[in-house]
Amino acid sequence: xxxxxxxxxxxxxxxxxxxxxxxxxxxxxxxxxxxxxxxxxxxxxxxxxxxxxxxxxxxxxxxxxxxxxxxxxxxxxxxxxxxxxxxxxxxxxxxxxxxxxxxxxxxxxxxxxxxxxxxxxxxxxxxxxxxxxxxxxxxxxxxxxxxxxxxxxxxxxxxxxxxxxxxxxxxxxxxxxxxxxxxxxxxxxxxxxxxxxxxxxxxxxxxxxxxxxxxxxxxxxxxxxxxxxxxxxxxxxxxxxxxxxxxxxxxxxxxxxxxxxxxxxxxxxxxxxxxxxxxxxxxxxxxxxxxxxxxxxxxxxxxxxxxxxxxxxxxxxxxxxxxxxxxxxxx
Amino acid sequence: xxxxxxxxxxxxxxxxxxxxxxxxxxxxxxxxxxxxxxxxxxxxxxxxxxxxxxxxxxxxxxxxxxxxxxxxxxxxxxxxxxxxxxxxxxxxxxxxxxxxxxxxxxxxxxxxxxxxxxxxxxxxxxxxxxxxxxxxxxxxxxxxxxxxxxxxxxxxxxxxxxxxxxxxx
Numbered sequence: 001x002x003x004x005x006x007x008x009x010x011x012x013x014x015x016x017x018x019x020x021x022x023x024x025x026x027x028x029x030x031x032x033x034x035x036x037x038x039x040x041x042x043x044x045x046x047x048x049x050x051x052x053x054x055x056x057x058x059x060x061x062x063x064x065x066x067x068x069x070x071x072x073x074x075x076x077x078x079x080x081x082x083x084x085x086x087x088x089x090x091x092x093x094x095x096x097x098x099x100x101x102x103x104x105x106x107x108x109x110x111x112x113x114x115x116x117x118x119x120x121x122x123x124x125x126x127x128x129x130x131x132x133x134x135x136x137x138x139x140x141x142x143x144x145x146x147x148x149x150x151x152x153x154x155x156x157x158x159x160x161x162x163x164x165x166x167x168x169x170x171x172x173x174x175x176x177x178x179x180x181x182x183x184x185x186x187x188x189x190x191x192x193x194x195x196x197x198x199x200x201x202x203x204x205x206x207x208x209x210x211x212x213x214x215x216x217x218x219x220x221x222x223x224x225x226x227x228x229x230x231x232x233x234x235x236x237x238x239x240x241x242x243x244x245x246x247x248x249x250x251x252x253x254x255x256x257x258x259x260x261x262x263x264x265x266x267x268x269x270x271x272x273x274x275x276x277x278x279x280x281x282x283x284x285x286x287x288x289x290x291x292x293x294x295x296x297x298x299x300x301x302x303x304x305x306x307x308x309x310x311x312x313x314x315x316x317x318x319x320x321x322x323x324x325x326x327x328x329x330x331x
Numbered sequence: 332x333x334x335x336x337x338x339x340x341x342x343x344x345x346x347x348x349x350x351x352x353x354x355x356x357x358x359x360x361x362x363x364x365x366x367x368x369x370x371x372x373x374x375x376x377x378x379x380x381x382x383x384x385x386x387x388x389x390x391x392x393x394x395x396x397x398x399x400x401x402x403x404x405x406x407x408x409x410x411x412x413x414x415x416x417x418x419x420x421x422x423x424x425x426x427x428x429x430x431x432x433x434x435x436x437x438x439x440x441x442x443x444x445x446x447x448x449x450x451x452x453x454x455x456x457x458x459x460x461x462x463x464x465x466x467x468x469x470x471x472x473x474x475x476x477x478x479x480x481x482x483x484x485x486x487x488x489x490x491x492x493x494x495x496x497x498x499x500x
Contacts, residue, residue, distance in 0.1 A: 004404075024405055027394070027409035027411070030411045030413075034445070036445045036446060036447070039396060041395045041400060042400075069395070298405075301400070301405045304400060305400045305404035305405050306401075306403060
């Protein structure tokens with residue numbers, strides 16, 4: 001297997017690496033269920049979580065993942081960081097890297113933040129915890145672990161993803177993972193919430209939710225990101241959105257008895273998902289949260305493990321097309 | 332790669348009988364180390380239960396407790412550790428197939444302590460092949476064989492159990 005130096009996105013991983021991380025995550029689930037939730041795997045490693053965007057679950061998940069493997073974990077959020085005092089992203093990155101952490105976990109609103117920093121921080125492993133509308137690889141690895149537990153393998157299955165596909169980094173990462181792992185992504189959204197050139201991902205595109213339901217093995221609801229949509233007129237009202245694109249019991253029934261429900265959180269009950277569906281036995285949403293910690297343990301262990309010399313690859317020097325395209329979505 | 336059978340099936344069976352014979356208590360707590368140690372623990376469990384002992388079983392995968400993460404990446408297929416009894420205050424028998432450097436045993440002891448504080452831990456191994464790098468010794472050893480550093484000594488469980496030596500390179 002190619003060694004992992006950074007985790008920028010699903011785009012950089014091959015199938016073998018994805019399956020390695022998911023299987024390793026599977027092994028870590030058990031540690032999280034022990035009475036004493038601690039293993040010494042990452043003793044002596046330092047991990048800095050650098051979050052320029054607000055996040056509770058991803059940050060907590062990374063923090064627990066590091067701490068349960070005995071790493072020293074520091075959290076920095078933009079509101080308390082030197083960024084507020086005018087420091088540039090590059091300076092913040094170099095300053096933190098000078099303190100010799102093994103891993104920097106970064107969330108930022110700009111696509112390609114980790115890829116950009118990697119050129120300047122040669123000795124630090126970087127993890128993308130969400131970069132704008134580009135990628136959110138650990139969420140997708142988490143989902144793949146949930147799917148592994150539910151189905152064994154996602155190959156040949158149909159995942160119907162509903163909501164703001166254009167602004168969703170989870171959607172983009174899933175579209176990339178689907179090609180590599182052989183599952184079908186069916187995306188459902190009004191035209192205003194689909195990115196341009198959606199066809200290039202090789203997914204099925206629907207504007208009518210009801211038409212997309214039959215044959216779905218999982219319905220994956222995305223949060224309506226009101227903070228990203230305040231100025232646009234993507235849809236007339238929350239109520240109308242719920243009518244057309246919300247998941248309720250009737251729709252879930254139409255999808256078939258084995259169909260499962262997923263959501264990356266946080267949920268807006270009554271907007272994209274009704275309460276009875278969110279709390280139903282079909283919902284794997286809390287399992288996704290549990291698996292999130294295990295998968296992040298796997299990512300941190302994989303980045304800290306192995307020969308350092310093997311990992312010295314050439315730097316990229318420019319952003320990937322995928323990141324450029326994602327940033328374009330927002331402009 | 333050359334393979335030599337060091338101990339035949341008969342000898343291995345006798346060694347297992349001897350190991351089970353060394354365990355004397357009404358309730359016995361056996362913890363096997365994946366994967367060979369878990370097989371040996373199963374074999375000892377059957378013998379102890381025939382004697383009328385009550386046996387509590389657990390298994391450990393020590394992958395996350397290894398001391399060599401900096402040289403090798405974690406193995407992707409890690410079996411689940413399960414200690415279905417409370418280890419606190421118990422006299423535990425730790426079981427492995429082959430005792431070599433002692434690093435696996437150190438890691439296993441660390442892992443047991445993450446579940447609780449046992450009254451004691453004793454080590455029972457099917458084969459001691461020498462080459463210790465840590466001050467660890469088995470309380471009960473089924474078989475002894477001083478192997479060279481370039482060899483592996485393995486328990487073969489396909490069909491009748493034997494102990495084989497393989498030359499690496």
